[in-house]
Amino acid sequence: MSTGHPPPLSATARTSLGRKRDRGRTDRAELHAVLDEGRVCHLGVVVDGAPRVLPTAYGRDGDTLYLHGSSGASSLLAAPTGEICVTVTHLDALVLARSANNHSMNYRSAMIYGVPRRVTDDAEKLHGLRAVVEHITPGRWDVIRAPNRKELASTAVLALSLDEASVKMRGGQVVDEPEDYALDVWAGLVPVHQTYGVPVPDPALRPGLPVPGHILATFPTG
């Protein structure tokens, strides 16, 4: 039965929280929101049995995440073998408690698991790269030079379904042990923000090119 709502997030063994279940979210819209606000994900792969975690860009189209990289032999994206994990994290506050044990952080994070599909069709590769560039700055793709044939050939694009994903969040204030509230220790939050500065033009910019509206719309500097 379709309700017009997107399906809830899957519950698999690894997306079901073993601890602190109250921090889990099962709403697909919350997954999208965490992904859309991020700029960098951390991509986990297994190489020779050991994990590697790489910061990289990404884009989203519906319930597909796109990743890209060099198609060169040394790229980890060139020959994905098996599963990957993509994590996007926003740090919202440091949680400074009265006891060491209750120190924490407020955050929102999304973890996506799956075996990515290597995109080979040029049209879908362009579609995926468009998603990545538009994720960095919405509106950008239509004003820049698109990849040419050679650039496209040298770029690997991976598509990862958002089918298996989890979202975790911690919000709110310090939670201390009952007996610790009597201590003369300051407790509270230190908010953490990610902000964007005034755009810095390339010194080689052609004269008379103002910062375009699509950049100002996403990164207001007023």
Add this chain to the structure above:
Amino acid sequence: MSTGHPPPLSATARTSLGRKRDRGRTDRAELHAVLDEGRVCHLGVVVDGAPRVLPTAYGRDGDTLYLHGSSGASSLLAAPTGEICVTVTHLDALVLARSANNHSMNYRSAMIYGVPRRVTDDAEKLHGLRAVVEHITPGRWDVIRAPNRKELASTAVLALSLDEASVKMRGGQVVDEPEDYALDVWAGLVPVHQTYGVPVPDPALRPGLPVPGHILATFPTG
């Protein structure tokens, strides 16, 4: 021969950059700087052959990184099997080029590889937890209630050597293809900053407790 300088970073197959070698750094002080500025790392582990990437806190003491977590059965830190990878990333700017292909990000990242040592000695566990709390906010450990015996027993502490690590950075402006500089496309950087807001006291705070100096020193809100 000791020169009084810390040893340079190791060069193993996975810490030697296959591509974009100019982005690599081999100075141990740069590794420490990237780690010390971060608050959250992304911990990569392998579970049933698949990668998992978790945001978590950490601390550093010299060339040892400390991680902590629940010692409960469902914690990934409870029974580390084999290697882990810890990555810390700072996003410094979005790099908006004239061509899709030259879009990039300015960043600094550190990746550490190794098999962590499970800390079992209570004194070293406290030492590791102190490193984690002091990393969140320097000066905090000495004003808060230290873990009691029960809290210490329920906490797993891992020590990871910084012996095998790499640092990567991209800085500077857009680099476009020679023929693209003639395009009427704005290009440049959008700086990205992580900032800290005014501390928010716990509403349950005892009256008359001001924000202490160790917090104001690290997070100036003026």
